[in-house]
Amino acid sequence: MASLWGAAVGDALGVPVEFRGRAELATSPVTGMQGYGTHDQPPGTWSDDTSLTLCTIESLLTCEEVDTRDMAERFHRWLVEGLWTAHGQVFDIGIATRQALARFSEGRKPELCGGRQEYDNGNGSLMRMLPVSLWVRDAGVEQALPLVHRVSRITHGHSRTQMVCGYYSLLVWALLEGATPAAALEQAWHQAEEEYKFHEDFEMNWPHLQRLSPSVLPRLEVRDIHSSGYCIHTIEAAVWCLLRGKDFSNTVSSAVNLGDDTDTTACVTGTLAGLHFGLEQIPATWIDQLARRQELDTLFTQFSARLAGGLAHS
Numbered sequence: 001m002a003s004l005w006g007a008a009v010g011d012a013l014g015v016p017v018e019f020r021g022r023a024e025l026a027t028s029p030v031t032g033m034q035g036y037g038t039h040d041q042p043p044g045t046w047s048d049d050t051s052l053t054l055c056t057i058e059s060l061l062t063c064e065e066v067d068t069r070d071m072a073e074r075f076h077r078w079l080v081e082g083l084w085t086a087h088g089q090v091f092d093i094g095i096a097t098r099q100a101l102a103r104f105s106e107g108r109k110p111e112l113c114g115g116r117q118e119y120d121n122g123n124g125s126l127m128r129m130l131p132v133s134l135w136v137r138d139a140g141v142e143q144a145l146p147l148v149h150r151v152s153r154i155t156h157g158h159s160r161t162q163m164v165c166g167y168y169s170l171l172v173w174a175l176l177e178g179a180t181p182a183a184a185l186e187q188a189w190h191q192a193e194e195e196y197k198f199h200e201d202f203e204m205n206w207p208h209l210q211r212l213s214p215s216v217l218p219r220l221e222v223r224d225i226h227s228s229g230y231c232i233h234t235i236e237a238a239v240w241c242l243l244r245g246k247d248f249s250n251t252v253s254s255a256v257n258l259g260d261d262t263d264t265t266a267c268v269t270g271t272l273a274g275l276h277f278g279l280e281q282i283p284a285t286w287i288d289q290l291a292r293r294q295e296l297d298t299l300f301t302q303f304s305a306r307l308a309g310g311l312a313h314s
Contacts, residue, residue: 002282003172004300007053007130007267009286010252011046014301015039018047018092022227022259030256031249033289039091044289047092049267052128054084054296056151057303060135066147072110072154076101086291092263094124096227100155111150114157123234125156128164129279130271133169134307137176145169145195156231160205164231167192167209168268171239175275179243186214208232218243227258227265234261238269249271249273250279 016037017030027083044123046124055074063070077083077091079101108247114120132151136144148169149162156162170191174184189212196202196209210219217240225240226233237258245251248270255269274282288294 001300001304002274002277003130003134003271004274004303005229005251005279005282006248008046008050008290008296010266010268010270010280011049011263012044012256012265012290013252014045014256015022015041015045016130017256018122018262020259020262021227022257025257025259028076029253031253033286041091044291045086046291047263048090048094049085049127049264051078051084051086051110053131054299056128057299059083060131061115061302061306064133066135068110068150068154071151076104094122096120096122096126096154097244112157114155116152116157118158120158121161121231122156123231123261123264123268124230125152125161126168126231126234127267129168130172130207131167131303133172134189137173140278141191141195160208161231163196163202163205163209164235166195168235169271172275174208175272179305181276182214182218185217185239185243188211189214197207211236225258227262228261229261229264234268235272237265238272241269242272242276245273249283251277254276263312
């Protein structure tokens with residue numbers, strides 16, 4: 001469950017300072033749960049990152065398979081009804097996600113709803129991909145990655161974003177096997193190269209992943225790392241923070257203090273840091289401050305038990 005808690009904690013740490021610049025955060029860095037700020041929400045409030053992750057978990061548990069229509073319906077209910085929001089209403093949503101859900105409400109098939117233009121390469125599908133990565137893990141790469149791509153396409157259909165979600169899943173699987181961050185980076189990179197570099201649907205976008213190479217990313221300095229809502233920036237920042245992190249708190253706080261899209265950068269970083277450092281490394285005070293903490297615990301426990309019990313991986 002550490003990766004699930006890591007997602008929610010990272011999201012909540014980043015919410016109050018979303019869109020703040022790196023220079024401002026350098027003078028007043030985030031080191032714990034804060035409140036209000038950008039979205040005027042109480043401490044422990046998580047945003048769309050966690051909400052859509054929770055909708056995804058609930059869909060997998062209910063359908064016992066990857067059902068993109070059911071997921072899309074839950075995402076739409078989140079938007080219009082406040083399903084799985086921290087306090088009953090949506091206060092943060094990406095443009096691409098809003099547009100995709102509008103297309104879904106008009107009757108478009110779920111996997112055709114995500115935009116496919118250059119400007120549709122945001123991090124809105126990456127931020128909710130953890131449950132799917134965990135669910136399909138044992139299906140084998142050739143079967144698992146297409147499922148990851150399908151789930152991305154509900155809101156983000158560009159092949160670059162699908163590829164980033166696939167790379168993220170490869171990294172998750174390596175960490176689950178007990179690989180160190182450096183070894184996981186090496187393994188995920190070479191697997192991604194095999195899957196995407198010469199694939200007709202992805203080869204044109206493969207060059208965009210080049211900074212994730214194990215010969216490049218570890219050598220980058222903080223000035224080289226971007227933290228916008230662009231999917232490439234988010235995955236680079238998350239892996240970079242993981243490689244340099246001393247413990248969970250340090251890793252996720254570093255992600256927040258990169259500035260800009262703080263909640264999503266820290267959410268994705270939190271999933272990876274949770275996998276690597278474990279639940280005992282996540283400060284209990286941070287978990288206890290999360291909105292709907294008990295409901296999160298119940299859902300995470302159910303999902304973890306289902307994963308441990310074996311899955312259809314479909």
